[in-house]
Amino acid sequence: MSETQAAAVAERPQVASGEPILSIKHLSKDFRLRGGKLFSKPQVLHALSDVSLDVYPGETLGIIGESGCGKSTLGRCVVQLHQATSGQIVYGGQDITKLSGQPLKAVRKDIQMIFQDSYSSLDPRYTAAKTIEEPMLIYRTESDASKREQRVLEVMREVGLDVQHLQRYPHEFSGGQRQRINVARALVLDPKVIVCDEPVSALDVSIQAQVLNLFRHLQQERGLTYLFISHDLSVIKHISDRVAIMYLGRVMELCPADKIYAHPLHPYTKALLSAIPPESPFDKKQEIKLQGEIPSPVGEQVGCPLAGRCPFCMERCRHERPSLEEVEPGHRVACFKYHDVVAE
Amino acid sequence: MTEQNTGLLDDAGTKSGERILEVRDLKTYFHTAAGIAKAVDGVSFSLDRGKTLAIVGESGSGKSVTASSVIRLLAKTGKIEDGSIEFDGIDMVHVPERELLKLRGSDISMIFQDPMSGLDPVFKVGTQMVELIRAHSDLGKKEAYDRAVEMLRLVGIPDPEARMDAYPYELSGGMCQRVIIAMAVSCHPKFIIADEPTTALDVTVQSQVLSLLRGLQDELGTAILLITHNLGIVWEMADDVMVMYAGRTCEYTSMRELYSNPLHPYTWGLLDSMPRLSDTAKTDLKTIPGVPPDLRLTGTCCNFCNRCPYATEECHRRVPELKEVEPGHFVACLRQDGEHRLVRGEVNHHE
Numbered sequence: 001m002s003e004t005q006a007a008a009v010a011e012r013p014q015v016a017s018g019e020p021i022l023s024i025k026h027l028s029k030d031f032r033l034r035g036g037k038l039f040s041k042p043q044v045l046h047a048l049s050d051v052s053l054d055v056y057p058g059e060t061l062g063i064i065g066e067s068g069c070g071k072s073t074l075g076r077c078v079v080q081l082h083q084a085t086s087g088q089i090v091y092g093g094q095d096i097t098k099l100s101g102q103p104l105k106a107v108r109k110d111i112q113m114i115f116q117d118s119y120s121s122l123d124p125r126y127t128a129a130k131t132i133e134e135p136m137l138i139y140r141t142e143s144d145a146s147k148r149e150q151r152v153l154e155v156m157r158e159v160g161l162d163v164q165h166l167q168r169y170p171h172e173f174s175g176g177q178r179q180r181i182n183v184a185r186a187l188v189l190d191p192k193v194i195v196c197d198e199p200v201s202a203l204d205v206s207i208q209a210q211v212l213n214l215f216r217h218l219q220q221e222r223g224l225t226y227l228f229i230s231h232d233l234s235v236i237k238h239i240s241d242r243v244a245i246m247y248l249g250r251v252m253e254l255c256p257a258d259k260i261y262a263h264p265l266h267p268y269t270k271a272l273l274s275a276i277p278p279e280s281p282f283d284k285k286q287e288i289k290l291q292g293e294i295p296s297p298v299g300e301q302v303g304c305p306l307a308g309r310c311p312f313c314m315e316r317c318r319h320e321r322p323s324l325e326e327v328e329p330g331h332r333v334a335c336f337k338y339h340d341v342v343a344e
Numbered sequence: 345m346t347e348q349n350t351g352l353l354d355d356a357g358t359k360s361g362e363r364i365l366e367v368r369d370l371k372t373y374f375h376t377a378a379g380i381a382k383a384v385d386g387v388s389f390s391l392d393r394g395k396t397l398a399i400v401g402e403s404g405s406g407k408s409v410t411a412s413s414v415i416r417l418l419a420k421t422g423k424i425e426d427g428s429i430e431f432d433g434i435d436m437v438h439v440p441e442r443e444l445l446k447l448r449g450s451d452i453s454m455i456f457q458d459p460m461s462g463l464d465p466v467f468k469v470g471t472q473m474v475e476l477i478r479a480h481s482d483l484g485k486k487e488a489y490d491r492a493v494e495m496l497r498l499v500g501i502p503d504p505e506a507r508m509d510a511y512p513y514e515l516s517g518g519m520c521q522r523v524i525i526a527m528a529v530s531c532h533p534k535f536i537i538a539d540e541p542t543t544a545l546d547v548t549v550q551s552q553v554l555s556l557l558r559g560l561q562d563e564l565g566t567a568i569l570l571i572t573h574n575l576g577i578v579w580e581m582a583d584d585v586m587v588m589y590a591g592r593t594c595e596y597t598s599m600r601e602l603y604s605n606p607l608h609p610y611t612w613g614l615l616d617s618m619p620r621l622s623d624t625a626k627t628d629l630k631t632i633p634g635v636p637p638d639l640r641l642t643g644t645c646c647n648f649c650n651r652c653p654y655a656t657e658e659c660h661r662r663v664p665e666l667k668e669v670e671p672g673h674f675v676a677c678l679r680q681d682g683e684h685r686l687v688r689g690e691v692n693h694h695e
C-alpha cells in the first residue's frame with residue numbers, strides 16, 4: 001500500500017465519525033397496488049423497509065443493488081419526490097419528511113438530484129442556458145438577470161461545457177454533455193448534498209470515465225456530499241467512500257468501499273461480486289450461485305429477504321429478520337451468520 | 345481493400361474448425377436526409393463453427409449494424425454498398441428475401457438487447473414458440489409444443505408447462521431473455537447473433553444467461569457473434585475479438601492476445617477508462633478526450649485521430665489499413681504498423 005492510499009484509509013473513519021449531514025432513520029416506503037379484480041383488496045408493495053443510514057459531510061455513500069431493490073426509491077425519498085410511509089430523514093436538525101411549503105423548499109435547495117436519463121430529465125424546449133438558469137428563478141436566489149447569466153457561465157465552465165453552446169437545445173448535445181448540463185443545473189444553487197441516481201449508466205465507457213472524474217473534482221473543490229446510486233459495482237467502488245448493498249428494500253451490508261471487494265461478508269454481496277464478469281481472461285472465479293429469482297416485494301414480508309435463495313440459510317432465517325449490526329469497526333451486516341460469531 | 349485482408353481471413357482459418365461465416369470488406373451506409381452516414385465502412389472478419397467472435401465498441405461504432413447486415417435486417421435507409429458475406433456457402437448479400445426468411449430463425453437466430461420488445465406482448469409465450477418451431481420444421485402442433493417445453497426446460501425456466509401459458513408481461517426481464525434464448529436455439533441454429541444480450545439485465549441474471557449461452561454452445565456447436573461494450577463479458581465468452589470504432593476495425597485478434605498485448609491506441613483508451621474493482625487507489629480514471637466523429641464525415645483520415653494522444657500529421661491525412669502486425673494480430677494504425685512501433689503511455693513528440 002502506498003503512502004497516499006494508507007492516508008486515505010486512515011482518513012476515512014475520521015470522516016465517518018463526525019456529525020452526519022443527513023440521517024435516514026428507520027425509513028419505510030410502501031406503495032399500494034390496486035387489486036387486479038374489482039372489489040379485490042389492494043396489495044402493499046414494500047419498496048423500502050426499515051432503512052437506516054447516516055451520510056457524513058464530504059463523503060460519497062454508494063448505494064448498490066439489483067433492479068427492484070429500492071435504491072431509486074430511497075434516493076427519491078431523500079429529495080422528497082416520494083413521501084415516506086414511516087421513519088425520518090433528518091437534515092439540518094429537522095425531519096424533512098414532515099416539512100411542507102417554504103421550509104421544505106429551503107431544504108430542497110440544499111439537496112439536489114441528478115437522474116439517469118439525461119435526455120428525458122431536460123426540457124427539450126429549453127436551451128442549456130435556460131435550463132441551468134431555471135433553479136435560480138424558482139428559488140429566487142438571484143434577482144439580477146445579468147448576474148444570473150454570469151452564474152450560468154461560471155457553472156458551465158466548471159462542469160466542462162463549452163460556453164458557446166449556451167443557446168443550444170438538449171438534442172444538439174451528446175449524452176455525456178447532456179449529463180453535464182444536468183450536473184450544472186444541480187450545482188447552480190450551491191447544494192450541500194446531491195443524490196445521483198445512476199448518472200453514468202447510460203453513457204459509453206470513455207464518456208463515463210469523463211463524467212466520473214468530473215464528479216470527483218467537484219467534490220474535492222466544493223466539499224459536496226453524494227448519495228450515489230448505481231447497479232455497477234466497479235463504478236460504485238471507484239467513486240464511493242462507503243457502500244451500502246441493498247436487496248429487496250433493505251440494507252444488507254454497509255462498509256468502506258475497499259472492504260466490499262477485499263472482505264465482503266454478506267452472502268448476497270459475495271454472490272453479487274462473483275456474478276461480475278472477470279477483469280481478465282485468466283481470472284479463475286469461484287461462483288456463488290443464488291437459486292431462483294428475486295422474490296416479490298408485494299405482500300407480507302417474513303424473515304430474511306434472502307432466505308429462499310441463500311446457500312447458508314438456517315431455520316432461524318425463515319422466521320426472524322436480521323437487523324443491520326456492526327460486526328467489525330465500520331462494517332455492518334444484516335446476517336445471523338455473523339451476528340452469532342460476534343455474540344460468541 | 346488490400347491483400348493483407350485476404351491474409352487475415354486465410355490465417356484465421358488455421359485456427360482449426362470449419363468456417364461458417366466470412367465477411368469481406370463490408371460497407372453498409374445509411375442514406376439520410378442530412379447525408380450518407382458510413383455506419384460500417386470496410387469491415388472483414390470470419391467465424392468458425394462452435395467459436396465466439398466478440399465485436400466491441402462504443403455506441404455508434406457500427407457493431408450492431410455489422411450484425412444486422414449479416415442477416416440483412418437493416419432499416420429502409422440502410423444499404424449494403426459493397427463487400428461480401430458468405431454464410432455456410434450462401435451469399436447473404438444477394439440471396440432472395442424468401443430464402444432469407446427461411447434462414448432467419450432456423451440456421452441463424454438473433455438475440456436482441458431488450459427482451460421485452462423481442463416478444464409479442466399480446467400472444468402467450470407458448471403460442472409464439474410453437475409458431476416459430478412450426479414455421480421452420482415439419483413438426484405437428486403437439487410435437488412442436490413438446491419441443492417448446494423441452495427448450496424452456498433447457499434454458500432453466502422452472503415449471504415450463506405453466507410458463508407456456510404466460511404472457512411476456514408476466515415474466516421478469518431475465519425470464520423473458522431466457523424465453524428469447526430458448527426460441528433462438530429451438531431450431532438448432534448453426535449461428536447465433538447476440539446483440540448486447542445481457543445489457544438490460546442485472547449482474548446475477550447476466551451471469552446466469554451467459555453461462556447458459558456457453559453451455560448451449562458446447563452442446564450444439566453453435567457459432568456466436570457477440571456484440572457488446574462490456575470487456576468483462578468478452579474475457580468470459582469470446583475466442584476472438586474485433587474492436588470497432590466509427591465504422592472501421594481498429595484491432596482484430598484472439599481474446600487472450602488482446603488482453604495481454606493490446607496494440608491500438610483506442611483499445612488502450614477503452615481498457616484504461618474502465619473502473620476496476622481491484623483498484624485500491626482513488627485516482628482519476630484515464631479518459632479518452634472528445635467524442636466520436638460524425639459518421640457522415642469519416643473516411644478521409646484515421647477516424648480516431650482527433651482523440652488519439654499519439655496522432656501525427658499523417659494520421660489526419662491518411663486512412664490506416666488493417667495490417668498484420670504480429671502473427672494473428674491485426675491493427676489499423678499508421679504508427680503501429682509493424683515497421684513503426686508505438687509504446688503505450690509514450691509522450692507524443694509530433695505535437
